[in-house]
Amino acid sequence: MKELTPSEKQPAGSLVIVGLGLIGGSIALAARQRRLFKHIVGVGRDAARLQQAQSAGLIDAFSLDETAVVAQARLVVVCTPVSCIADDVVRLAPHLAEEAVITDAGSTKQNICQRIDAALGAGHRFVGSHPLAGSEKSGFEHARADLYEGATCVVTPAAQGVPALTPIISEFWTSLGAQVQIMSAPEHDLALAMTSHLPHLVASALASSVPEKDLSLAATGFADTTRIAAGNPELWTSIFMENSGAMLQAAAEFQHRLETLIAAIRDQQPDRLSALLTAGKRRRDGWNQQSVSQQ
Amino acid sequence: MKELTPSEKQPAGSLVIVGLGLIGGSIALAARQRRLFKHIVGVGRDAARLQQAQSAGLIDAFSLDETAVVAQARLVVVCTPVSCIADDVVRLAPHLAEEAVITDAGSTKQNICQRIDAALGAGHRFVGSHPLAGSEKSGFEHARADLYEGATCVVTPAAQGVPALTPIISEFWTSLGAQVQIMSAPEHDLALAMTSHLPHLVASALASSVPEKDLSLAATGFADTTRIAAGNPELWTSIFMENSGAMLQAAAEFQHRLETLIAAIRDQQPDRLSALLTAGKRRRDGWNQQSVSQQ
Numbered sequence: 001m002k003e004l005t006p007s008e009k010q011p012a013g014s015l016v017i018v019g020l021g022l023i024g025g026s027i028a029l030a031a032r033q034r035r036l037f038k039h040i041v042g043v044g045r046d047a048a049r050l051q052q053a054q055s056a057g058l059i060d061a062f063s064l065d066e067t068a069v070v071a072q073a074r075l076v077v078v079c080t081p082v083s084c085i086a087d088d089v090v091r092l093a094p095h096l097a098e099e100a101v102i103t104d105a106g107s108t109k110q111n112i113c114q115r116i117d118a119a120l121g122a123g124h125r126f127v128g129s130h131p132l133a134g135s136e137k138s139g140f141e142h143a144r145a146d147l148y149e150g151a152t153c154v155v156t157p158a159a160q161g162v163p164a165l166t167p168i169i170s171e172f173w174t175s176l177g178a179q180v181q182i183m184s185a186p187e188h189d190l191a192l193a194m195t196s197h198l199p200h201l202v203a204s205a206l207a208s209s210v211p212e213k214d215l216s217l218a219a220t221g222f223a224d225t226t227r228i229a230a231g232n233p234e235l236w237t238s239i240f241m242e243n244s245g246a247m248l249q250a251a252a253e254f255q256h257r258l259e260t261l262i263a264a265i266r267d268q269q270p271d272r273l274s275a276l277l278t279a280g281k282r283r284r285d286g287w288n289q290q291s292v293s294q295q
Numbered sequence: 296m297k298e299l300t301p302s303e304k305q306p307a308g309s310l311v312i313v314g315l316g317l318i319g320g321s322i323a324l325a326a327r328q329r330r331l332f333k334h335i336v337g338v339g340r341d342a343a344r345l346q347q348a349q350s351a352g353l354i355d356a357f358s359l360d361e362t363a364v365v366a367q368a369r370l371v372v373v374c375t376p377v378s379c380i381a382d383d384v385v386r387l388a389p390h391l392a393e394e395a396v397i398t399d400a401g402s403t404k405q406n407i408c409q410r411i412d413a414a415l416g417a418g419h420r421f422v423g424s425h426p427l428a429g430s431e432k433s434g435f436e437h438a439r440a441d442l443y444e445g446a447t448c449v450v451t452p453a454a455q456g457v458p459a460l461t462p463i464i465s466e467f468w469t470s471l472g473a474q475v476q477i478m479s480a481p482e483h484d485l486a487l488a489m490t491s492h493l494p495h496l497v498a499s500a501l502a503s504s505v506p507e508k509d510l511s512l513a514a515t516g517f518a519d520t521t522r523i524a525a526g527n528p529e530l531w532t533s534i535f536m537e538n539s540g541a542m543l544q545a546a547a548e549f550q551h552r553l554e555t556l557i558a559a560i561r562d563q564q565p566d567r568l569s570a571l572l573t574a575g576k577r578r579r580d581g582w583n584q585q586s587v588s589q590q
Contacts, residue, residue, distance in 0.1 A: 132514050152512060181511070194505045195513040199520040204575035205553040206497055207582075209545070210489045215582045216476070217447060218490040219427050222582070224522045225494040228515075229579040233572035237565050244560050250504070251557050255550070258500040262546050265539050270532050277528035280499035284524040287502075287510045287517070 013074025013100070014039035018066065018088060020053050022134065023105045024079030025143030028058040030176045033145045041069050053140050070095045075172065076102040077129075083238045086115035089126050096125055103129045103169050107192065108242040109156045109185035117160040127169040128156035128185060130192070131178060138232075149177035154192075156185040186246070193246035198254055200236055201247070203229040308369025308395070309334035313361065313383060315348050317429065318400045319374030320438030323353040325471045328440045336364050348435050365390045370467065371397040372424075378533045381410035384421050391420060398424045398464050402487065403538040404451045404480035412455040422464040423451035423480060425487070426473060433527070444472030449487075451480040481541070488541035493549055495531055496542070498524040 015037040017024040028040050042050050042059040043066045050062035063069045070076055070092050078088045085106045093102055093116075102125055106112055109128045116126050133151035153173040157166045170180045183191070207229040210218065240247055264273035310332040312319040323335050337345050337354040338361045345357035358364045365371055365387050373383045380401045388397055388411075397420055401407055404423045411421050428446035448468040452461045465475045478486070502524040505513065535542055559568035 132512060152514075154512070191509040191512050194509050195517050198504065199501060199516045201556055202497055202501055202553065203516075203520050204572050205549055205556055206494060207575040207579040208552045208571070209493065209549045210578065210582075211486075212578070212581065214486040214489050215578075217427060217449070217486050218582055219447075221494045221498075221523045222490050224519050225498050226575075226579050226582075227519045229572075229575045230583070231576070233569050233576055236572055237569040240560050240568060241563070241565050244563070247560055248557065251553070251560075254500055254504045255553070255557075257503045258497065258546070258550070261496055261500055262543065262550075265535050265542055265546075268536070268539070270536050273535060274528050274532040276503070277499050277524075277531055280502040280521075280524045281526070281528055283505065283507070283510075284502040284521050286507065287505075287513055287521075288525070 013037070013097070014041050014069075014072055016041045016043055016069050016073040016076045017059070018043045018076065018078045018092070019080035020044055020050065020058065020062075020140050021079060022138050022140065022142050022147075023131070024077065025053065025058050025140030026133075026145070026147035027077055027079065027105070027176065028053075028140075029143050029145035030148055032058070034175060036172075036175055037074065041073075043069055049140075056140070058140055058143060066092060067095045070100075071097060073097065073100050075100065078102065078104040078106075081235070081238055082106040082108055082112075082242050086112045086119075089116050090119040093120055093124060093126060100125065101165050101168055102126050103172075105129055105131055106242075107196070107239050109154070109188045110246070111242050113156060113158040113185040117158050120160065122160045124158070124161050125165060126158055126161055127165050128158060128188075129169060129173065130154045130156070130188065131173065132196075133178075146177065148173065151178050153178035153180050154188050155180055155182045156188050157182070158185070189243050189246040190249060193243055193250035194253075197236075197239055197243055197247055198250040200228050200231065201240070201251065202254065203227070204236075308332070308392070309336050309364075309367055311336045311338055311364050311368040311371045312354070313338045313371065313373045313387070314375035315339055315345065315353065315435050316374060317433050317435065317437050317442075318426070319372065320348065320353050320435030321428075321440070321442035322372055322374070322400070322471065323348075323435075324438050324440040325443055327353070329470060331467075331470055332369070336368075338364055344435075351435070353435055353438060361387060362390045365395075366392055368392065368395050370395065373397065373399040373401075376530070376533055377401040377403055377407075377537050381407045381414075384411050385414040388415055388419060388421060395420065396460050396463055397421050398467075400424055400426055401537075402491070402534050404449075404483045405541070406537050408451060408453040408480040412453050415455065417455045419453070419456050420460060421453055421456055422460050423453060423483075424464060424468065425449045425451070425483065426468065427491075428473075441472065443468065446473050448473035448475050449483050450475055450477045451483050452477070453480070484538050484541040485544060488538055488545035489548075492531075492534060492538055492542055493545040495523050495526065496535065496546065497549065498522070499531075 020042045039060045042062040085104045131153040133147050155170050203226045207226040315337045334355045337357040380399045426448040428442050450465050468475050498521045502521040
């Protein structure tokens, strides 16, 4: 990432990562392996954990004094829980150096961008990011330098932000190996509600629906469709609440599709049912081909 | 399976498999490997396919003259599509030898048992079976001698059938390595609607809901929850239609659970939402433990 490489003219500048879990830790490892920054600094509330991350070689230094560290940064990436991101950015942004940029890694974007726009006003230096990579595991112990290689990262400019910063953030993610898609925050949120958040809600409803006595008959179909229902309830509650508008829209679309299938069964219309199942199969097969061609 | 072993007193008797696909072919291979019958005979409509199955070593002989072959059988297993099973059993049962038994391998049971009860009346020799094993693949080329090892097989006595035949059919599946559960046909159908058929309907509705343009953002959550939507639409249409009563009941339960989750989002109740997601997670984790302990 050219803009952030230290040069004679610019101070070296550091990469500051706020919140050093799986996501933040993997950014640290990936940036370090690629020598994108002179220093990588971790910021958090738990000195013992940050010390462990430094000992593990993820970061060069850590600090509990976020204001001082952010003032030295070329790039700040906020990797805190999705419900904390807007507050964290609003608190940190006034301390940024003149050329510095701040981004995040949250799973929802509209609420975050709107709150930051409202609090910081025109010309702020935040650009939203959502790298679509992760794991059921959490904690920097599971961080991987290659987590973002080949992953999609959505970059969402905020309405009141500086437009010229969007390509800088895009290049940052590209330099970590990700494939960047730039879209508006509402577009992102609806697309993610459809492809990620709705499947989680449906998986949870499905797991709850099966009576305990019937579980011994459950096989691979149940296993696949409900696997993500085992995810962290607090994490998903935050995501659903942050993205409630798009979630309700996605859920209404799903309910309509399901009701159409149910009606074909109720009305004993096998041809209609078969046509609907064929449409579902085609959509799924189409995704399979897309994802194979991406590999 | 003692009852079916040839002895001095009884004629040897054969195993007759009607419909030689993945399920029927795997029964043939498993029975042959265990030397449970003197002869294994395949019955179907396509002589060329049956000849291939014989050449591949699945069966000892084949015939297009089902009546003659069935008269020589100790056990007939009907492995035709679920919508054909009742008709096939009703047509073949009058030709069975005195001590012979007939069963099936269909995914739904109540409709099949009721139609057979109605057509054959008291004292018929049909017992329902549903081995919970299979694959996305079809055709006897994918048959495996170990398909039923460790699998659950539900055995459902028909109301008008001879009760003493239920243990004979149970022992047959046990001898192929399956773990047998005996339950009533309505119990089976509702449990399978919940654990197998409903997940398929939901996966299909979910796959259809995601707009094509958003597919590039779909990741593992979408992959898992919609995998079974790629199944054969004709096969699943038959299953849903055969099991429509239980399906509608299972779907109503799911719709209610989903609506409860959606209401918690709509009403901005994170604590309630988190409690519901935790309940879904517990049910899923509980199944995980069950299925691990079964291995």
